[in-house]
Amino acid sequence: MADTLFLESDLKERPATDIEIRFWPALLLSLITFGIYSYVVIWRLVSRRDRHFRRIARLTEDAGVYLRDRGADEGVDVEGVLTRLKRVERSTRLYAYERGATLWTLLVFLAGIALWVLWYVLMEDFQKHEEDEETIVSAINHGLGLLGQEGNLTYERQVPARSFWQFMILTLITFGIYGIYWLYCMVEDGNRHFRAQAEWETQLAAAIAAATPTAAPTAASTGPAAPTSGPTDAPPAAPAEGGTIG
Numbered sequence: 566m567a568d569t570l571f572l573e574s575d576l577k578e579r580p581a582t583d584i585e586i587r588f589w590p591a592l593l594l595s596l597i598t599f600g601i602y603s604y605v606v607i608w609r610l611v612s613r614r615d616r617h618f619r620r621i622a623r624l625t626e627d628a629g630v631y632l633r634d635r636g637a638d639e640g641v642d643v644e645g646v647l648t649r650l651k652r653v654e655r656s657t658r659l660y661a662y663e664r665g666a667t668l669w670t671l672l673v674f675l676a677g678i679a680l681w682v683l684w685y686v687l688m689e690d691f692q693k694h695e696e697d698e699e700t701i702v703s704a705i706n707h708g709l710g711l712l713g714q715e716g717n718l719t720y721e722r723q724v725p726a727r728s729f730w731q732f733m734i735l736t737l738i739t740f741g742i743y744g745i746y747w748l749y750c751m752v753e754d755g756n757r758h759f760r761a762q763a764e765w766e767t768q769l770a771a772a773i774a775a776a777t778p779t780a781a782p783t784a785a786s787t788g789p790a791a792p793t794s795g796p797t798d799a800p801p802a803a804p805a806e807g808g809t810i811g
Contacts, residue, residue, distance in 0.1 A: 569773050572631045575624040576770050582616040583759035584609070588752045592745070604670050607683070610751060612666035614687060617759070618694065622661040625654040625701055628769075632708040635776070639712060646708035653700045660690055684751065685729045691754060695722045702765055709772055716772050718765045723757035 586609055594602040629650040636643035664686065672679035702720040709716035727750065735743040 569631060569777060572624065572627040572773065573770070575620060575627055576766050578620055579763065579766060582613070582620045583762055584613045585756040585759055586610070586613075586752045588749050591752070592748070604674060606748075606752075607673055607680075608666045608670045610687065610755070611664050611669045611683070613755065614690060615663045615666065617762075618657065618661040618690070619663070621694070621698070621701075622654060622657045624766075625650055625657055628701070628705055628708075629654070631773070632705070632712070635712055636708075641711055641713075643708050643711055646704050646711065649700065649704040649707075653697050653704070657694070657697050660693060681733060684732070684747065687751060688727055688729055691724045691758065692726060695724050695758065698762070705769065712776075714772060714776055716768070718768045718772070720761060720765045723761050724754045 586606065591602065591606050595606065629647050632643050632650075633647055635641075669679070669683050673683060698720060699722065702718045706716040706718050732743070732747050732750075736747060
């Protein structure tokens, strides 16, 4: 039987990695603290990116193991699906390494120009990541279909193709005002991505549960035992030697 332990663990880890950031409270706190809280926002943006990407790399690998084991159990060839998942797993791991939230926050504090570099990196990373997730969802759906199960996993990209240079120029000519909208996009793009992620991962968890055989009902769950004949006030039998009571 296919082992679902690791894949289910990846799915359950989502609340700890896919953390949404509330933009307006973050902006208000940044203004109240004269910009100090903005460094917390930067740290959170990089941190959630790192944790989410690492988890999806593991999930992709474990989904391949799950489909491989089910294919072996049911005598179904899923090698084509496994090849696609392995390819996208390698792609995901290429940029799933840790950017380093503390390092980037320190760099931005020491040299403001590092913020431009960070925004460019995060924009590129998430757009590439969404391309890979489309492939992951498509491959899992295909694999479940080969195994005779409707996966019905749905995923739509949430991060539009944005031009880094356009955002930078508009921020410069508006003396930083457009930068507030840029920050809003950086926060909300990730938030929307995580919501879409939660939807297809919930669908995947349901597909796994539907394919997992349930345990046979026990005697206690089949109804009350048939009454026995004889007196009801008979003394209880003594326990067997060496047994336990209670």
